[in-house]
Amino acid sequence: MTDGIDRKVEAILDRYAAVDWRQPAYDPAGIHAVYQRWQAVVGVELPLRLATDPAEVGIWRSSNGDNAFAATDSDILAAAARAESWVPRFWAEVLAGRVTTHQTIDRLYPELRLASGGALPSALPIAWDVAAGWATLFFLGSLNNECIWTEASAKHIAAAGPAYLRAMNLVLPFGFFAPWGPPASVALGLRNVLAACSNMVCWRKLAQTSISQDDILAQQLLELAIPAPEKRGFPRRREILQAIITLCEPMLAACQSGALAHAVVDGELVIVVSPSIWTDGRRLHRADGPAIAWRQTKAYAWKGVFLPEKFVLQPDTITREVLRGVADARLQDALIDVYAHAYGHRRCMQELGGVVVHEDGAGRLWCIDPHHHQSRPLIGDMKLVEVVNGTSEPDGSRKTYWLRVPPWMRTAQEAVAWTYGMTPAEYDGLVVRT
Amino acid sequence: MATKLYAQGDIILERVEDVEPNGLLPGDADGAVVLARGELTGHRHAFRGEGVTLFRDEALARGVPRDLYIGHIRISGPSAGLRHEEHATITLPAGTYRVRRQQEWESGGTNLLWE
Numbered sequence: 001m002t003d004g005i006d007r008k009v010e011a012i013l014d015r016y017a018a019v020d021w022r023q024p025a026y027d028p029a030g031i032h033a034v035y036q037r038w039q040a041v042v043g044v045e046l047p048l049r050l051a052t053d054p055a056e057v058g059i060w061r062s063s064n065g066d067n068a069f070a071a072t073d074s075d076i077l078a079a080a081a082r083a084e085s086w087v088p089r090f091w092a093e094v095l096a097g098r099v100t101t102h103q104t105i106d107r108l109y110p111e112l113r114l115a116s117g118g119a120l121p122s123a124l125p126i127a128w129d130v131a132a133g134w135a136t137l138f139f140l141g142s143l144n145n146e147c148i149w150t151e152a153s154a155k156h157i158a159a160a161g162p163a164y165l166r167a168m169n170l171v172l173p174f175g176f177f178a179p180w181g182p183p184a185s186v187a188l189g190l191r192n193v194l195a196a197c198s199n200m201v202c203w204r205k206l207a208q209t210s211i212s213q214d215d216i217l218a219q220q221l222l223e224l225a226i227p228a229p230e231k232r233g234f235p236r237r238r239e240i241l242q243a244i245i246t247l248c249e250p251m252l253a254a255c256q257s258g259a260l261a262h263a264v265v266d267g268e269l270v271i272v273v274s275p276s277i278w279t280d281g282r283r284l285h286r287a288d289g290p291a292i293a294w295r296q297t298k299a300y301a302w303k304g305v306f307l308p309e310k311f312v313l314q315p316d317t318i319t320r321e322v323l324r325g326v327a328d329a330r331l332q333d334a335l336i337d338v339y340a341h342a343y344g345h346r347r348c349m350q351e352l353g354g355v356v357v358h359e360d361g362a363g364r365l366w367c368i369d370p371h372h373h374q375s376r377p378l379i380g381d382m383k384l385v386e387v388v389n390g391t392s393e394p395d396g397s398r399k400t401y402w403l404r405v406p407p408w409m410r411t412a413q414e415a416v417a418w419t420y421g422m423t424p425a426e427y428d429g430l431v432v433r434t
Numbered sequence: 435m436a437t438k439l440y441a442q443g444d445i446i447l448e449r450v451e452d453v454e455p456n457g458l459l460p461g462d463a464d465g466a467v468v469l470a471r472g473e474l475t476g477h478r479h480a481f482r483g484e485g486v487t488l489f490r491d492e493a494l495a496r497g498v499p500r501d502l503y504i505g506h507i508r509i510s511g512p513s514a515g516l517r518h519e520e521h522a523t524i525t526l527p528a529g530t531y532r533v534r535r536q537q538e539w540e541s542g543g544t545n546l547l548w549e
Contacts, residue, residue: 303540333540383539390441391522399520404539419536420446421499429436434443434522 005238008245009194012252016191019255021184024274030257031271038250039269042180043156046269053294057263057270160243167243170197182261186251190244197241287312287341305334315342320353323368333382333404336368345384345402354384362413362427363387365405383407385415390433442521444536445470445479447507452530455489455508469504469516469533477519485511494532504533 028050035048051057170193181189196202260274275294278286283304285291290298290309300312310317318339326332340348348354349366358365364386383406389399405415417427438449461467466480467488490505508530515523 330540389443389521391520403536406539419538420441421502421534421537422446426436427439429448430439430441432524433441434524 003238005241006198009198009241012194012245012249013191015252015256016187019187019252021255021274022277022279024260024276025256025258026273027257031254031259031273034250034253034257035259035262035269035271038254041246041250044269046264046267049265049268049270051270051272053296054272055294055296057265057272163239163243164247166240167247170240170244181251183251183254183259186248187255190248190252193244194241197237197244203237287338289313302334302338305330307331307334307338311335311338315339318352320351323352329382336382340402345386345400357383358411360412362411362416365409365412365415381407383409383415385409385412385419387416440516440524440526440531442479442516442518442524445504445516445533446536447516447524447526447531447533450494450506450530450532452508453491453494453506455487455491455506457490457505459488459490459505461488467507469507470535475519479516479518481507481514481516484514485509486514498532498534499537502534502537504535507531507533 031050032048039045180186254271255274258274260272262269262271264270273294275292275297277284278289278291280303284299284301284306285303286301289300289312291301292299298309300307300309302312311322315338318335323332323335326335336348336352339352343351349368352368354366354368356364357367362385366384366386368382368384382404384402385405387401387403389401392398403415403419405418409415409418411424413427414424417424420427440447440449462478462480466478466482467486469479469481469488471478487508487510488505489508490503492503494506495503509526509528511528513525513527515525517523
């Protein structure tokens with residue numbers, strides 16, 4: 001890559017990779033400056049207001065008033081249609097955004113994996129899913145607000161010429177409002193589109209975008225009452241990439257400065273700063289505090305499941321009665337896990353209704369049975385296998401490991417075999433275990 | 435007769451037919467051939483060279499759940515010791531072994547274990 005535009009693309013990709021989404025920067029002056037620049041790009045001119053906590057902005061309200069999260073994926077997805085409930089919408093957006101983005105990349109760039117060995121990752125990191133999901137939620141916080149500036153912006157973009165339209169066509173798969181989306185969402189789309197355009201196999205495919213996709217764009221412009229401009233010749237790769245960068249780079253800069261999301265509220269462009277985020281490497285997770293934290297608003301999560309604060313900070317509040325009142329399996333598992341993490345699995349089994357359902361040379365198979373169906377544990381009940389380490393400790397004792405296994409396991413050997421992806425018959429060949 | 439298995443913590447090795455290594459994987463800077471590394475502890479399931487070759491060939495991993503397959507090792511010398519800070523060393527005779535990691539169940543899917 002020697003062309004000037006390719007150096008710009010490389011610089012953008014490097015900046016994206018350097019953003020710390022877990023402990024983001026807090027640069028109010030930088031946020032102000034970049035949003036002034038962004039407003040010029042999208043054709044909006046509004047006074048700016050910085051919010052250091054979503055509680056400062058009235059349009060976002062928690063479902064239960066105390067910013068505590070108690071729902072899991074299934075509840076959240078089912079409740080996603082309720083506009084007043086921002087917790088369910090957040091998770092729905094995260095999941096929808098992740099699925100949409102993955103499907104888009106798979107659909108647009110199937111040659112990439114074959115041709116290049118991966119300018120784009122096949123699985124996007126959870127970090128950006130989380131950040132983009134949160135930011136998308138705020139962006140969609142008020143439908144009325146988004147119409148004010150997307151119309152103005154779309155007209156601005158349409159007037160800017162064919163390169164901008166072609167650039168729009170490329171970023172559109174990431175969401176129709178892509179250039180006006182929240183910083184993390186736009187930065188993600190920018191990064192992925194530029195990385196793909198750097199691969200000439202993908203570029204050739206993108207450049208040969210069919211007429212039908214242009215028709216889709218024309219239709220969308222008509223829906224915004226914007227007449228489709230005459231095509232004045234196919235813009236060159238350099239022009240298109242520059243247009244993409246011009247459209248979307250300010251949102252990358254916003255991420256770097258610590259902005260999370262923005263929306264028009266009472267005539268102001270309100271920007272909410274990014275929270276600190278804790279994960280276990282894959283999912284929102286923190287054992288000793290909130291997994292998402294602004295100055296005031298906090299959310300607690302265990303391995304990707306949101307939990308009320310009290311259960312994370314005071315696990316002794318998790319009882320059999322609490323488990324009996326929980327219908328969702330993921331939430332139940334999370335609560336059991338929190339308790340076991342705090343007090344050990346042995347006590348967890350004693351206090352939360354654990355029973356041994358089978359024992360053999362491989363270990364002990366336990367079932368958590370809070371409803372006391374001891375004679376016939378429910379097939380869906382949570383199961384763990386207790387395995388003694390094959391190696392002694394210096395004092396002669398042996399560590400015990402507890403592994404979660406599928407609820408349909410019937411014997412300890414079957415469970416241990418499953419943990420290695422084997423059948424009990426395959427596991428019969430064990431010579432030594434240390 | 436069941437395939438011979440050797441388990442060390444969250445790693446298990448299956449004795450398989452000898453094959454020509456394809457898709458060689460590099461060792462660590464200290465020369466160790468590392469099968470897996472603990473995310474939190476940094477502890478390694480590793481051989482100290484000793485005529486051990488690590489390679490990864492997806493064509494040889496059919497039948498292994500995809501995320502569990504680590505690779506294959508070929509032991510060229512008479513034997514090699516698989517070491518780990520928390521487990522006794524396993525001495526493996528010469529031959530080829532398929533290596534997989536352990537998983538744990540979570541509602542909604544599985545989770546790979548990293549000791």
